[in-house]
Amino acid sequence: MNSEYIPTIGLEIHAELKTKSKMFCPCKNDPEEKNPNVNVCPICMGHPGTLPVPNKEAVKHTLKVGLAVEGTLADFSEFDRKNYFYPDIPKGYQISQYKYPFVSGGKIKVKIKENGVDITKDILLTRIHLEEDTAKSSHDTGDYSLVDYNRSSLPLMELVTEPVMHSGAEASAFAKEFQLILQYLGASDANMEKGEMRVEANISVSKDTNKLGTKVEVKNLNSFRSVERACVYEIERHIGVLENGETIQQETRGFDESTGKTFSQRKKEDSHDYRYFPEPDIPKLYISEISEFAEKELRKEMNELPRAKRERYEKEYGIKTEDIEFYVDNKNLSEFFEQTIQNFCDDKECVKLASNYIVSDLAGLMKNNNIAEPGQVFPSAFGKMMLMLRDGKLSSRGAKDILAILFKEGGDPEQIADEKGLIQKNDPEALKIIVEKVMNENHAIVAEYRAGKVAVLNSLVGLCMKESKGSGNPQLFKEIMLSILG
Numbered sequence: 001m002n003s004e005y006i007p008t009i010g011l012e013i014h015a016e017l018k019t020k021s022k023m024f025c026p027c028k029n030d031p032e033e034k035n036p037n038v039n040v041c042p043i044c045m046g047h048p049g050t051l052p053v054p055n056k057e058a059v060k061h062t063l064k065v066g067l068a069v070e071g072t073l074a075d076f077s078e079f080d081r082k083n084y085f086y087p088d089i090p091k092g093y094q095i096s097q098y099k100y101p102f103v104s105g106g107k108i109k110v111k112i113k114e115n116g117v118d119i120t121k122d123i124l125l126t127r128i129h130l131e132e133d134t135a136k137s138s139h140d141t142g143d144y145s146l147v148d149y150n151r152s153s154l155p156l157m158e159l160v161t162e163p164v165m166h167s168g169a170e171a172s173a174f175a176k177e178f179q180l181i182l183q184y185l186g187a188s189d190a191n192m193e194k195g196e197m198r199v200e201a202n203i204s205v206s207k208d209t210n211k212l213g214t215k216v217e218v219k220n221l222n223s224f225r226s227v228e229r230a231c232v233y234e235i236e237r238h239i240g241v242l243e244n245g246e247t248i249q250q251e252t253r254g255f256d257e258s259t260g261k262t263f264s265q266r267k268k269e270d271s272h273d274y275r276y277f278p279e280p281d282i283p284k285l286y287i288s289e290i291s292e293f294a295e296k297e298l299r300k301e302m303n304e305l306p307r308a309k310r311e312r313y314e315k316e317y318g319i320k321t322e323d324i325e326f327y328v329d330n331k332n333l334s335e336f337f338e339q340t341i342q343n344f345c346d347d348k349e350c351v352k353l354a355s356n357y358i359v360s361d362l363a364g365l366m367k368n369n370n371i372a373e374p375g376q377v378f379p380s381a382f383g384k385m386m387l388m389l390r391d392g393k394l395s396s397r398g399a400k401d402i403l404a405i406l407f408k409e410g411g412d413p414e415q416i417a418d419e420k421g422l423i424q425k426n427d428p429e430a431l432k433i434i435v436e437k438v439m440n441e442n443h444a445i446v447a448e449y450r451a452g453k454v455a456v457l458n459s460l461v462g463l464c465m466k467e468s469k470g471s472g473n474p475q476l477f478k479e480i481m482l483s484i485l486g
């Protein structure tokens with residue numbers, strides 16, 4: 001990449017909010033509904049004479065997200081009409097917010113790698129507002145189109161960032177962090193594949209640090225990988241165009257996941273003038289007059305946020321950063337981890353062991369079996385096994401075997417260890433017999449060791465472990481062997 005150019009990226013992210021009913025009517029908010037046009041009524045079908053009533057739950061979600069990103073909550077707010085004509089918008093306008101969004105400013109911290117080093121950056125936000133979703137049109141039916149109004153008027157939150165990101169990786173890290181915040185707050189499931197969270201990127205490049213280049217908007221980014229790839233592709237394309245002495249067209253582009261390329265959709269000339277004006281059917285909102293919207297009340301209902309969880313895990317458990325990220329991303333296993341630690345692990349060593357076994361072994365078993373729950377293993381059995389491991393009653397091999405059994409069938413780790421002969425033997429006399437047997441049967445390896453190839457010691461220990469069917473203590477095997485070898 002020609003490094004004279006500075007790429008700049010701003011994001012617009014839409015998220016469908018989790019509420020019982022739609023944004024302005026009592027219809028069910030059910031994104032899973034498969035039958036078309038079931039959750040509809042005269043209000044969300046845009047019949048004349050109907051009156052919209054804003055959904056309190058959706059406003060609360062928006063305000064909570066505002067608090068989570070340290071934005072300024074509006075005191076006065078209103079809804080506006082955004083006028084345009086399209087079949088997916090039955091009223092001929094969308095109810096949105098223009099001048100007075102619920103949230104202004106704010107920031108989200110993201111961690112990115114720059115030149116191989118981890119750095120943390122505050123990404124500044126412009127605003128967060130609330131609007132209604134459009135209906136879903138399908139055009140792949142031949143010479144006619146179908147419209148499903150189930151999605152029409154679902155509560156939709158829009159976040160707009162300042163143009164402050166400079167790479168695809170940064171944009172994708174931001175989207176990921178925002179998704180976590182939405183999920184932690186229970187505001188949205190924010191599943192990108194299902195379209196519950198949709199990302200648009202505004203991208204430009206410029207040689208002048210004080211002046212942004214012409215921006216292009218890329219739509220339909222439905223995975224974090226697509227966000228990153230589309231930004232990288234578009235930045236390269238801009239630089240190529242400018243280096244050829246041509247100019248960038250301000251336009252809207254789509255992204256093709258199969259080719260990794262963006263393509264032109266709409267030039268600026270056809271962009272709309274939406275003729276926004278305040279929605280006359282909805283009263284103005286004075287937030288401070290509504291007790292449920294008071295900051296104190298909202299904070300009471302807010303769950304721990306991803307950032308707070310990271311800090312708590314670092315402070316309380318002292319585990320690896322990668323493990324912390326794993327737990328921040330994985331609700332089920334972080335609950336499992338915390339229950340194990342709180343009830344069954346009594347020191348730092350046990351905490352570390354538990355974390356290692358959860359992140360690698362238990363998560364591995366879940367992945368291989370394609371399930372999101374830790375099978376039949378419960379924190380009580382798992383914690384007991386960690387203590388056996390810490391106290392040298394189990395080898396790591398034995399622990400892995402028992403975990404696989406617990407995962408499938410459940411049970412008591414001590415009993416399983418007994419039955420399978422996996423209780424680790426720490427009796428030096430018994431272990432010495434095994435060591436001597438292995439050394440007698442493997443003269444060649446012993447000779448290699450004596451000739452100076454110290455590394456073969458591990459394979460001898462491995463053979464001892466095999467001979468003891470995983471029940472010997474490998475550390476003791478090693479010590480006994482070294483004492484015999486002199």
Ligand SMILES: [Zn+2]
Nearest residue numbers: 025027041044
């Ligand atoms: Zn309705």
